Amino acid sequence: MEEWLAAQFVSGYAEYDPTDRTFWLSEEQAAVLADDSTPAFLVGAQTITAALWKDEARIRDAFRSGKGVGWHEHDHDLFHGTEKLFKPGYLGNLVSTWIPALDGVEAKLRSGAKVADIGCGHGSSTILLANEYPNSEITGFDYHAVSIDEARTRAAWAGMGDRVDFEVASAQDFPGTGYDLVCIFDALHDMGDPIGAAAHIRASLADDGTWLLVEPMAVAGLENNVNPVSRIFYAGSVGICTPAAQAQSGGYALGNQVSDSAWSQLLGQVGFSRFRRASENPFNRVFEVSR
Numbered sequence: 001m002e003e004w005l006a007a008q009f010v011s012g013y014a015e016y017d018p019t020d021r022t023f024w025l026s027e028e029q030a031a032v033l034a035d036d037s038t039p040a041f042l043v044g045a046q047t048i049t050a051a052l053w054k055d056e057a058r059i060r061d062a063f064r065s066g067k068g069v070g071w072h073e074h075d076h077d078l079f080h081g082t083e084k085l086f087k088p089g090y091l092g093n094l095v096s097t098w099i100p101a102l103d104g105v106e107a108k109l110r111s112g113a114k115v116a117d118i119g120c121g122h123g124s125s126t127i128l129l130a131n132e133y134p135n136s137e138i139t140g141f142d143y144h145a146v147s148i149d150e151a152r153t154r155a156a157w158a159g160m161g162d163r164v165d166f167e168v169a170s171a172q173d174f175p176g177t178g179y180d181l182v183c184i185f186d187a188l189h190d191m192g193d194p195i196g197a198a199a200h201i202r203a204s205l206a207d208d209g210t211w212l213l214v215e216p217m218a219v220a221g222l223e224n225n226v227n228p229v230s231r232i233f234y235a236g237s238v239g240i241c242t243p244a245a246q247a248q249s250g251g252y253a254l255g256n257q258v259s260d261s262a263w264s265q266l267l268g269q270v271g272f273s274r275f276r277r278a279s280e281n282p283f284n285r286v287f288e289v290s291r
């Protein structure tokens with residue numbers, strides 16, 4: 001154990017006092033490495049990195065063939081790491097900041113709205129919404145059946161099994177119409193057919209419905225994205241997001257650093273007339289999209 005602690009100290013991940021040979025975490029180190037209730041918690045990124053190493057041969061082949069690697073083809077560490085990495089951000093921002101930043105959506109959710117969370121993965125955002133807005137009818141959809149099974153388990157663990165539904169369906173064909181709110185958290189850029197997804201979402205929304213689209217932070221111009229957050233995101237985009245989109249039909253592989261104007265142009269193609277950045281933080285851009 002002491003050897004492991006020494007390795008953490010010399011790497012800058014822990015503090016050390018040689019007088020009594022004690023180790024501890026500073027507040028900042030604890031936020032990033034030990035406290036999964038803070039949006040700064042980044043341990044999930046390491047679990048994702050573990051998946052990338054396990055999947056290296058497959059990713060290398062995909063570089064050669066151009067055929068991509070489907071999200072579902074990755075090691076389970078990717079699904080668990082993604083949950084671990086993103087959930088603290090949802091806990092810290094979704095209910096307190098992102099929903100209130102959308103025009104009129106919070107009031108609808110409180111009184112009872114119909115909501116779809118598309119590409120929900122293990123369902124952390126879906127369960128959070130269902131917990132906060134008990135009068136609303138909330139369904140999480142994902143094309144990956146294994147993730148949907150995990151999401152149902154998470155809901156049961158949270159005592160929310162009867163308050164939230166999870167169904168296997170893709171963004172391009174999920175069931176239902178008249179949604180007051182459709183959400184996509186960090187998944188649209190993973191799709192080979194984001195246009196098909198956007199068109200289907202538009203058709204599924206109520207006339208005054210809202211699409212909450214969360215995408216990784218990025219600014220226009222590659223040269224303006226030289227920072228630690230973009231380093232993480234671009235690395236993930238190379239090994240995960242871009243190959244995932246290549247593995248789907250549709251012909252798009254946008255990567256996870258799509259600019260606001262590119263999204264606006266793309267969503268405008270299917271008839272959405274309103275697109276605005278409603279909120280942001282160092283990791284996320286939060287867009288409000290409507291007819």
Ligand SMILES: C[S@@+](CC[C@H](N)C(=O)[O-])C[C@H]1O[C@@H](n2cnc3c(N)ncnc32)[C@H](O)[C@@H]1O
Nearest residue numbers: 071086119120121142143144170171185186187
């Ligand atoms: C980066 S993960 C995000 C998961 C979840 N939204 C979260 O924030 O934890 C991307 C998710 O999109 C899902 N996905 C990819 N393509 C999809 C599609 N065409 N239709 C539905 N889900 C899709 C994947 O299965 C995966 O769960």
